[in-house]
Amino acid sequence: MIRLLLADDQALVRGALAALLGLEPDLQVVAEVGHGDEVVDRARAARVDVCLLDIEMPGADGIEVVRRLATELPACRSLIVTTFGRPGYLRRALEAGADGFVVKDTPARELADAVRRVHAGLRVVDPALAAETLVGGPNPLTTREREVLREALEGATVSTIAGRLHLSPGTVRNYLSSAIGKTGEPTRVAAARLAQERGWL
CATH class of the missing domain: 3.40.50.2300 (Response regulator)
Structure with missing residues (x-):
């Protein structure tokens, strides 16, 4: 059994x-x-x-x-x-x-x-x-990019994300910018939604 x-x-x-x-x-x-x-x-x-x-x-x-x-x-x-x-x-x-x-x-x-x-x-x-x-290939996002996008998905501001992840606001912006570039989406929320749809988060 x-x-x-x-x-x-x-x-x-x-x-x-x-x-x-x-x-x-x-x-x-x-x-x-x-x-x-x-x-x-x-x-x-x-x-x-x-x-x-x-x-x-x-x-x-x-x-x-x-x-x-x-x-x-x-x-x-x-x-x-x-x-x-x-x-x-x-x-x-x-x-x-x-x-x-x-x-x-x-x-x-x-x-x-x-x-x-x-x-x-x-x-x-x-x-x-x-x-x-x-066919889809590997997840292009780094661990940190996934973390900031998860927070962005919930509507968190850059300063809130920085506080939660113990990063500087500038570092958070860099991660968001990189993730947006990799997804090809115009905004961080759109990038986060696409990443979620593809199972990358």
Whole structure:
């Protein structure tokens, strides 16, 4: 029996996934959480084999959870199951140590098979998204550029961003200017939105 944890902030989605996967004779959902920062502790307590993770969750996003699992529970496998099938997310998830990445409209039988394959030590990636990721190339933004764009996305001013990231306003402007140039957008908010759409943040 493969023991599963479902992490998604939408209770209806968790319930639907649990019901579908529960129909499989070799899969058992033993834990469900709605916040990313609850995953590692619950996975450890429930002796989980595979964690199915959404990307956008409160507490910690799915990619950060993958990193924590890889460090703290390396025997536990991680499978991203998300609405956000963006190439940047796929690349970041795999770099963080995810064992699989599929979108939520994957048929139930294919999702169950993905769980089994991940549990067996194989890597499972949505083929269309994998092709799109290869064509799209790597994330052009540096870590600092991503940080300032995340703040800009929330509408923070240059001085606010500088305070939050412990940088000078001039340094923040330089990072924003560089990020705007790389995205080809006219403003920092537009650059931040494009970067988010592509999964670069």
